[in-house]
Amino acid sequence: MSGKKTNEKGALKYYFGTDLALHLSSLIQPHYKNFPVNNFVKLVQEQVEPLELKDRVAVISEALFVALPSDYPKALDILLKIVGPENETEERMFTNGYFLMPVAYFVERFGINHFENSMHALYEITKRHTSEYAIRPYLERYPDESLNYLHNWLHDNNPHVRRLVSEGTRPRLPWAKRIKVMKDDPAINLALLDSLLTDPSFYVRKSVANHLNDLSKEHRNITLNWMSDQLDRKKNDINWIIRHGLRSLAKSGDPKALALLERI
Template identity: 55%
Template sequence: MSSYTPLKCYFDANLAQILGDRISRFYPDFSCDSFVKRVDNSVEGLELKNRVAVITKELHMALSLPYVEAVNVLEKILGPENETEKGMFINGYFLMPVAYYVEVYGLNHVEDSMNLLYEITKRHTSEYAIRPFLLRYEKQVLEKLRVWAADENSHVRRLVSEGTRPRLPWAKRMNLLSNDSSVNLTLIEPLVTDHSKYVQKSVGNHLNDLSKTHEEELIAWMIKMHDLHGNRINGILKHGLRSLIKSNDQDALAFMRRMGD
């Protein structure tokens, strides 16, 4: 039986070497050896988020390029898209510092950053990195997300729901979009009938987040959705009500009876 290796342990000099080797193919001036050495000297004893932050900082120093030029290099190292709906933190784990690079250094370059996050999320995830852009450029980012909600790639569609969740795990809580629950609900409405179980789970989790602060608006919206789409969306709606059901909320239980569950 193999022993468990914590995820944080993968964010070390070996990961820096993977990134450095990939970058050097497209940017020969990249100081790979010193990048790997500095990471190796800095990550010992740190937890995951701090390790990612160290690798990202050292990556920025080693690239030593204007952000737009750095983005052009980093897009080339992403590798093939994830054709499955799992493995984001297994096969694509090495891209976590790249996503964080966009989050930290790309806030003044929203268009270039959003384009790179779009590509990263097909291989890893951008659900954390996109949140600062939502806070600073909400209108512009929402325009992108509304288009992405119809994207052919399920990872991109999931990002629309997951990246805007008010209570995304391991992320700082985020206010409702435009401080209005209807904006969140309108954004994820096209995903309620999504065929992907991966997307459906995210939508249910988003609805469950909203249930903790905006129960009345949520249930009214669910009634409307159920009237439109019928029992085929019962699973998503039930997943979104799970916290209210667990607390024996009478309005949620009444809606469950209305659905026939």
């Protein structure tokens, strides 16, 4: 079995079941010879059938927690040995990397008291799949420490890491729990986005536009004023981002948003 998405039974949720448990076991065993394959697979098999996708991912992650060493750093070290090569493209993070969803959830669910270990893990995972969901509890629990990481990641060579700065901090990330802006100050989120507005990767810039659209719904005036200032500074380089970031307000007929669009 590969780490790719399966179409079995016609729904993605069925990927997260017994076959994936067997696949993860085959990856883990060479690095942890005492891994209890039968018990791990049985735990997953007994619970997943009636569940939807997110709950299936949680079941597999919780079964990993039972099967791996109780010491979180040791367990995490084993899991980081199975993540595979980095994704060299800006695609397939949600296909080839699906097998890492339970690993990301493992960090999200069980690593909150191990900030440094977990942030390192999220950095590695996002280069192969995504950490945009798993990072959110860390942003809330450790805002200052997280910001230090985010400022460093703004300049990372890997576009997946730079995208995580924007996507992970989005207040209204789809399929994720809503979070407040960093330290209850939208200016902090906007300062992070500033460096990414002209990022060489469209993949990153698209995340910035979506983030701005989120911010415009909750912090309208601050976000619109910031967009206006950016148009003055960066001119044509950011027209698409501003237009896409204004889409919700423009659709509602917001006069200030429409006036900004007329400048593009």
